[in-house]
Amino acid sequence: MRFLIPAALLVVLLVFLGIGLKRDPREVPSPLVGKPAPAFDLALLGEPQRYTQDDLKGRPVLVNFWASWCAGCRVEHPLLVKLAGEGVEIVGMDYKDTDEAARQWLQRHGNPYRRVVADVQGTAGLDWGVYGVPETFVLDANGTIVYKQIGPMTEQAWNEKIRPLLQGPKS
Amino acid sequence: MIPEIGHFLLILALGVAGLQFLLPSWGVWKRDARAMAFGQSAAQVQFALVFLSYLCLTWAFVQKDFSVTYVAANSHSELPLMYRISAVWGAHEGSLLLWMLMLSGWTCAVSVFNRRLPADITATCLAVLGAIAVGFLSFMLLTSNPFDRHFPVPAEGKDLNPLLQDPGLIIHPPMLYMGYVGFSVAFAFAIAALVSGRLDGAWARWTRPWTTTAWLFLTMGITLGSWWAYHELGWGGWWFWDPVENASFMPWLVGTALIHSLAVTEKRGLLKSWTVLLAIIAFSLSLLGTFLVRSGVLVSVHAFATDPARGVYILGFLAVVLGSAFSLYAWRAPQLKSDGDLVFFSREGLLLLNNVFLVVAAAAVLLGTLYPLFVDALGMGKISVGPPYFNAVFIPLTAPLAAILGLGMAVGWKRAKFAEVVRQLRWPAALALLLAAGLPFLWVGSSGFAVFAGVMLGSWVLLTSVHDLWGRVRAKRSLLAGLAAVPRCVWGMTVAHLGLGLWVLGVAFVSLHSVERDVRLAAGESAELHGYEFFLRGVDPVHGPNYDADRGTVEVTREGASVTTLHPEKRLYRAQQNVMTEAAVDESPFRDLYVALGEPFDNGDWSLRMYYKPAMQLVWWGGFVMFFGGILAASDRRYRLAKLAQAPVSADGKVTA
Numbered sequence: 001m002r003f004l005i006p007a008a009l010l011v012v013l014l015v016f017l018g019i020g021l022k023r024d025p026r027e028v029p030s031p032l033v034g035k036p037a038p039a040f041d042l043a044l045l046g047e048p049q050r051y052t053q054d055d056l057k058g059r060p061v062l063v064n065f066w067a068s069w070c071a072g073c074r075v076e077h078p079l080l081v082k083l084a085g086e087g088v089e090i091v092g093m094d095y096k097d098t099d100e101a102a103r104q105w106l107q108r109h110g111n112p113y114r115r116v117v118a119d120v121q122g123t124a125g126l127d128w129g130v131y132g133v134p135e136t137f138v139l140d141a142n143g144t145i146v147y148k149q150i151g152p153m154t155e156q157a158w159n160e161k162i163r164p165l166l167q168g169p170k171s
Numbered sequence: 172m173i174p175e176i177g178h179f180l181l182i183l184a185l186g187v188a189g190l191q192f193l194l195p196s197w198g199v200w201k202r203d204a205r206a207m208a209f210g211q212s213a214a215q216v217q218f219a220l221v222f223l224s225y226l227c228l229t230w231a232f233v234q235k236d237f238s239v240t241y242v243a244a245n246s247h248s249e250l251p252l253m254y255r256i257s258a259v260w261g262a263h264e265g266s267l268l269l270w271m272l273m274l275s276g277w278t279c280a281v282s283v284f285n286r287r288l289p290a291d292i293t294a295t296c297l298a299v300l301g302a303i304a305v306g307f308l309s310f311m312l313l314t315s316n317p318f319d320r321h322f323p324v325p326a327e328g329k330d331l332n333p334l335l336q337d338p339g340l341i342i343h344p345p346m347l348y349m350g351y352v353g354f355s356v357a358f359a360f361a362i363a364a365l366v367s368g369r370l371d372g373a374w375a376r377w378t379r380p381w382t383t384t385a386w387l388f389l390t391m392g393i394t395l396g397s398w399w400a401y402h403e404l405g406w407g408g409w410w411f412w413d414p415v416e417n418a419s420f421m422p423w424l425v426g427t428a429l430i431h432s433l434a435v436t437e438k439r440g441l442l443k444s445w446t447v448l449l450a451i452i453a454f455s456l457s458l459l460g461t462f463l464v465r466s467g468v469l470v471s472v473h474a475f476a477t478d479p480a481r482g483v484y485i486l487g488f489l490a491v492v493l494g495s496a497f498s499l500y501a502w503r504a505p506q507l508k509s510d511g512d513l514v515f516f517s518r519e520g521l522l523l524l525n526n527v528f529l530v531v532a533a534a535a536v537l538l539g540t541l542y543p544l545f546v547d548a549l550g551m552g553k554i555s556v557g558p559p560y561f562n563a564v565f566i567p568l569t570a571p572l573a574a575i576l577g578l579g580m581a582v583g584w585k586r587a588k589f590a591e592v593v594r595q596l597r598w599p600a601a602l603a604l605l606l607a608a609g610l611p612f613l614w615v616g617s618s619g620f621a622v623f624a625g626v627m628l629g630s631w632v633l634l635t636s637v638h639d640l641w642g643r644v645r646a647k648r649s650l651l652a653g654l655a656a657v658p659r660c661v662w663g664m665t666v667a668h669l670g671l672g673l674w675v676l677g678v679a680f681v682s683l684h685s686v687e688r689d690v691r692l693a694a695g696e697s698a699e700l701h702g703y704e705f706f707l708r709g710v711d712p713v714h715g716p717n718y719d720a721d722r723g724t725v726e727v728t729r730e731g732a733s734v735t736t737l738h739p740e741k742r743l744y745r746a747q748q749n750v751m752t753e754a755a756v757d758e759s760p761f762r763d764l765y766v767a768l769g770e771p772f773d774n775g776d777w778s779l780r781m782y783y784k785p786a787m788q789l790v791w792w793g794g795f796v797m798f799f800g801g802i803l804a805a806s807d808r809r810y811r812l813a814k815l816a817q818a819p820v821s822a823d824g825k826v827t828a
Contacts, residue, residue: 003504006448007497010455014490016541017462019548021482104773 031129032145037063037137038127045099045116055115057143060166062090062136064113064153065125067097068105070133076152077109083158084112088166092116095125095133138162174239177227178318184220184275185308187213191278191301195294199366207290210297211282217304218279225272228317229259238324241265241317247330247746249717257341258331263465263481264317266344270461271307273345273352278304281356281381288377295363296356303355306488314481330717330746339399347392347419351457353385354422357429358454361447362496365503370447375437378450380810382433383663386426387801393419394794405752405767407687407782409790412561417540418460424533425453428526435519438584440510442523447504449530451496456533458489463540514586521579525572532568536561573628573675576668577635595642599634606630614761615684615785625679633672636665663804667797674793680786687782693775701783703764704728710768710777718742720753723777725766727757734764739779741768763787 032038037053044051056063064080066073084090092113094102099118106116119125128137138147146165149157191213198206228241232255237243245261260269278300285293311317334340360378364370396416401409410416429449436446462485514520539556577599581592607627611618643661644653690698690705697706708724720742727734737755744751754767762785769778 003444004501006452007494007501010493010497013459013541014486014494016545016548017486017489020544021486 032137033148035145037139037143037145038124040117040119040124040127042117042119042124045094045102045118047115051115051117053143056091056139057141059089059141061139062088062162063093063128063139064090064136065093065095065119065128065130065133067095067133068101069097070095072152073134074109076134076154077112079153079155079158080112081110084114089114093119093124093128095119095130096122138165140165173227173230173234174236174318174320177224177231178316180220180224180227181308181312181316181318184217184224184271185305185312187217187220188301188304188308191217192298192305193301195298195301199291199294199298202291204290207294210294210301211286213301214275214278214282214297217301218275221268221272221275225259225268228265228268229256231318232256232258235328237326237328238320238322239317240319240321243321243325243328245331246328247717248327249745250328250331250336251716253341254331254336257335260344261331261335264311264315266348267307267311267315268317269345270348270352271304271311273348274300274304274307274355277352277356281359285377289367289369291367292360292363292369292374292377295366296359299359299362300355303492306492310481310484310488314484328746330744333718333742333744333747333749333751334403336717336744337399337403339395339402343392343395343399345392346388346395350385350387350389350392350426351419351422351460353381353388354426354450354454354457356381357385357426357450358496361450362499364447364507365499368503368506370436370443370507372437372440375433375446376810379430379433379437380805380807382426382429382450383801383805386423386430387798387805389419389423389426390794390801391798393423394791394798397794398791401787402754402756403752405754405780407685407754407765407767407780407784409681409787412539412558414540415460415464417536418456418463421533421536421540422453422456422460424529424536425449425456428529428533429453431522432526435522439519441513441519442526443507443509444500444504445523445526447507448500449526451493451500452530455489455493455496456537458485458492461485462489516582516589517586518579518582518584521575521582525575525579528568528572528575532565532572535564535568539564570624570628573632573671576671577631580635580639580664580668596635596638599631599638602634603627603631611680611684614680617684619683622679622683625683626676629672629674629676629679631672632668632675636668636672640665658807658809660804660807660809663800663802663807665800666803667800670793670796670798670800672793673789673796677786677789677791677793681784681790685782685784687780689769689778689780691772691776691778693777698779698781700781702729703734703783705766705779705781707777707779710771713740715742717746718744718751721768721771723755723766723768723779725755725779727764737764737766739766739768758788760788761785 037056039053041050041052062083080090090112092115094116097118097120099120102116102118106113117124122130134152136149136153137145138149140146147162149162191210194206194213195210197203198209230236231239231242232246233252235242235246235248235255237246241262241264245258245265246255250258258265260266278297281293281296281300285296357378360374360381364374393416396419397409400411401407429446432442432446432449435442462482465481465485513523515524539560542556578592578596581595604627607623607630608618610626610630611622615622640657640661643657644650647653647656686701688698688700692698692705692707694707694709697704699705704727706726706728708726710721710723713720713722720740723737723739725737725739727737735757737757739755740753742751742753743749752767754765756766757764762783765780765782765784767780769780771777
């Protein structure tokens with residue numbers, strides 16, 4: 001009987017490996033997908049008025065958490081600039097950053113953001129469940145989060161996941 | 172034209188491998204000598220075909236034939252020739268071809284060196300190896316053909332992954348694959364033993380040199396991989412418990428257990444079913460490693476392009492090969508009878524104990540590696556298991572290993588007197604205690620319990636190895652005559668154990684007493700680290716063949732005296748726009764000084780990471796010395812003599828572990 005133990009262990013292992021094949025370890029689900037965007041009320045960078053989650057409603061929007069100190073943000077930046085040029089509305093959430101550094105950074109690398117919200121303390125990041133920058137949330141016209149991209153935005157994620165979501169039934 | 176020939180040769184090789192599996196199997200079943208003998212010619216033809224096919228792919232790389240999809244994806248017109256040749260195994264398809272080349276090479280070697288073995292054993296071995304070759308060849312041809320063409324032909328290739336453009340990485344994968352694939356021979360021998368029902372000292376003696384050879388390549392491969400990560404990743408680390416590293420480490424642990432269990436089976440006729448099981452597991456873990464790396468079920472820094480179809484295929488292959496092996500084991504292993512009793516306090520008893528520790532350590536690594544997958548499959552969320560788990564589990568499991576190792580060498584076969592062993596080992600033990608108490612202060616200027624224990628274990632292994640050798644030499648008239656009389660396989664054991672001792676010392680010092688510091692420096696500024704002064708003279712642009720780099724000049728002094736000048740680089744590879752860190756290391760037996768360039772600041776300052784790493788070299792040296800010990804052990808003439816069918820026992824009557 002004991003000589004069957006290795007074979008039994010092998011079967012268990014193979015079953016788990018089989019299940020593992022169907023899953024993507026990189027995909028971390030966000031509990032916020034399908035829920036309305038969490039509330040915030042923060043100052044805008046370089047503009048006098050304040051900005052809240054209600055300002056995100058009315059049209060599909062990408063909400064991009066970034067910072068001038070973040071290397072991954074520089075990686076995705078050219079793509080964001082390109083998307084902004086194509087008319088995609090991107091709102092930047094400047095996460096735990098100083099206004100001065102953020103302004104310099106945008107001057108040097110170009111500004112893809114319609115608005116930049118200054119989340120100096122990182123409070124909005126906390127409520128939105130940001131693991132680290134960059135992260136990008138896709139919001140539909142009702143202000144509901146429909147997708148979350150962890151790490152730099154890529155052409156592939158944009159073409160395969162996000163663009164189809166935005167081009168869905170127009171509300 | 173050449174790529175098509177390569178593709179065609181692979182198809183031919185698949186056919187030959189199929190025959191190599193079928194005909195000898197039929198021959199063993201029907202006791203047909205001619206069918207059994209067919210395996211040998213098939214193995215040699217298969218090797219020739221795969222080798223030529225491999226040359227075809229290399230030719231496509233050398234000629235920069237970007238019409239071949241795989242070449243275009245992994246080469247570039249500016250890539251130096253050396254890297255164009257090594258780019259053959261730079262990604263999935265080509266590394267499979269290299270794997271296949273190794274497999275057919277090992278198979279060919281079995282067919283040549285096993286001529287004197289009983290015909291049915293050789294035939295079964297070659298049939299098993301043929302079946303494995305069928306699996307890999309059809310995997311390549313169905314899902315990962317390196318010779319696929321694409322049109323239109325791109326004007327330029329996408330370049331080899333810059334991480335792989337390093338001399339260390341040129342030989343790392345071939346070494347590793349030699350080890351992985353080498354265990355397929357031990358596996359084939361194990362199957363042959365189960366099929367024939369003959370498992371005796373002779374069987375163990377045939378299997379030993381093959382296993383040791385696979386093990387020594389794996390040792391070298393792992394050491395080189397670690398050395399590469401240390402120099403190239405710029406984090407100052409040398410082992411990350413990454414799934415891909417674990418994939419190579421698990422077969423190593425089980426392979427080490429197998430080498431020792433084979434010794435017991437050869438000398439004493441014990442642990443037979445255990446030895447066979449280890450041989451099957453070692454190869455299973457090699458295959459599992461392939462699956463983990465290529466299927467994308469785990470997140471790793473070693474990114475291979477993943478494709479679900481490939482994962483499904485390898486999983487099916489695993490199920491067939493390992494399923495049949497373990498079923499055969501369950502059916503036949505109960506009939507393997509031991510030729511005696513096992514006494515706990517004897518060399519074989521202690522070897523078994525060490526075997527258990529090694530296998531449990533491998534199981535712990537396997538559990539940690541697969542845990543994220545288990546948890547995810549059970550729907551309990553996504554987690555990752557990191558170095559804290561592995562260090563906490565692995566170190567307590569391996570510490571007794573080192574302690575028992577020293578004891579085991581002093582204990583005789585069959586049975587031993589505890590008091591006698593204690594008397595023999597009192598000097599090595601006392602000396603190890605002395606070193607553990609003093610060495611940390613001399614080396615790094617401070618001590619603690621962990622480093623005390625580490626140095627104690629490391630020097631215990633070193634001293635008992637030397638003591639064992641001294642015991643063999645002392646009886647002879649002169650030192651030289653004594654040393655000459657020591658059989659080569661004993662030298663192999665001693666040298667490999669010395670390597671382990673050095674390694675333990677190195678690990679103890681470097682993991683417990685490294686000092687690191689992140690600083691921001693402008694040109695002309697300096698920073699202090701562990702008594703060394705690092706002066707940043709400046710950072711200048713330099714241009715390589717296919718990259719542009721910022722090259723720092725860091726002058727290191729100690730108490731005003733110049734120590735060295737280091738040149739860390741930050742390279743931007745033009746084709747893929749990838750930034751790579753090239754750390755600069757000043758190496759010496761006592762300490763490494765390690766500098767890596769971080770990010771530049773807006774005003775021209777640079778962030779620098781500096782490390783002082785004591786005894787880092789001992790970790791590499793430990794690996795190299797173990798490798799060398801493996802060479803000595805595998806090349807013992809006892810094995811060559813044993814291959815002559817009825818050769819008399821060698822005149823000098825060597826009997827050794």
